[in-house]
Amino acid sequence: MSQTHKLSATARGDQGKGASRRLRRLGRLPAVVYGGHQEPASIEMHHNDVFLASANEWFYSSLIELEIDGKAERVLLRDMQRHPFKPVILHLDFLRVSENEALRARVPLHFLNQESSPAGKSASVVIHHDMTELEVSCLPKDLPEFIAVDLANLALGDIIHLSELVLPAGVEVPALKLGKEHDVAVVSAKHARTDAEEETGEAVAGAEVPAAKQAAPEKK
Numbered sequence: 001m002s003q004t005h006k007l008s009a010t011a012r013g014d015q016g017k018g019a020s021r022r023l024r025r026l027g028r029l030p031a032v033v034y035g036g037h038q039e040p041a042s043i044e045m046h047h048n049d050v051f052l053a054s055a056n057e058w059f060y061s062s063l064i065e066l067e068i069d070g071k072a073e074r075v076l077l078r079d080m081q082r083h084p085f086k087p088v089i090l091h092l093d094f095l096r097v098s099e100n101e102a103l104r105a106r107v108p109l110h111f112l113n114q115e116s117s118p119a120g121k122s123a124s125v126v127i128h129h130d131m132t133e134l135e136v137s138c139l140p141k142d143l144p145e146f147i148a149v150d151l152a153n154l155a156l157g158d159i160i161h162l163s164e165l166v167l168p169a170g171v172e173v174p175a176l177k178l179g180k181e182h183d184v185a186v187v188s189a190k191h192a193r194t195d196a197e198e199e200t201g202e203a204v205a206g207a208e209v210p211a212a213k214q215a216a217p218e219k220k
Contacts (some may be wrong), residue, residue: 003073005058006065007050009043013113019089029089043068050089054080061107061133062145066094074140076105097140104174106133107144111187113152119189120178124158126192130185134165135174142170149186160187188204 012030015138029047033089034040043066059077066075079093097103109132119125134147147165154160162173163183175182187197 004063004065006052006067007045007053008067009045009069010174012042012044015042015077024088024090029092031092031094033068033073033094033096036073036098038096041068045092047089050088050092054089057108058145061105063097063140063143064094074099076103093137099140102137103143104135104137105143106135108133108146108185109149110146111149111151113150114154117151117153118155119158120151122156124192125189127151127154128188128190130188134162134186136167136171137174138171142168144168144171151187154187154189156189158189159185159188161185203220 009011009031012019012024023030024047027047029045029050031043031045032040033043062076064075064077066073070126075094076097077092078095079091081090081092082088083090095103100172109129111129114127117127119127136144136147147167149160149165151160161183162176165173165186167173175184
């Protein structure tokens with residue numbers, strides 16, 4: 001189960017683009033909370049507090065205890081709008097969660113023991129992380145902060161698929177219910193192409209067509 005992290009907010013009365021711009025000039029961040037069989041609520045938060053929290057992995061995948069004017073609600077981040085080039089967050093969307101209803105969330109994958117694996121010890125092998133996060137379904141109490149992928153025995157040619165991941169109790173992968181074609185690779189270990197191989201490939205690709213295969217000149 002993931003740890004619950006806390007953030008604070010206050011109810012927001014004024015809405016619209018003009019009101020949001022005024023909030024941002026004051027160092028505040030407009031946001032909305034929706035779902036949970038309740039009406040959406042407009043809120044505002046301290047931008048710097050949220051900006052610091054956004055540097056952590058948990059901010060994007062863990063339950064957040066959002067205290068709005070003293071009343072706590074459990075939420076998940078659902079959307080975040082950033083400024084295109086400034087280090088500024090423009091808006092947040094939070095989804096309320098119900099203790100008795102399954103939710104879907106994307107959680108990060110943590111790859112363990114990669115360097116000590118047979119593949120990791122070989123300079124001629126490249127380990128590809130084909131996925132770095134995973135959508136899971138579970139009750140809020142069972143939501144993990146991450147899914148561990150143990151690569152201790154990974155060797156050249158090995159592929160770890162979705163169905164091979166060890167999931168915490170109560171956690172499912174919705175994609176696996178859609179058919180075998182959705183049991184995609186999570187990690188693969190392949191031969192690394194050396195510089196010599198690349199140069200050889202370029203030489204072959206750029207080689208001239210043998211004289212015997214060149215078109216014969218037309219007879220006059």
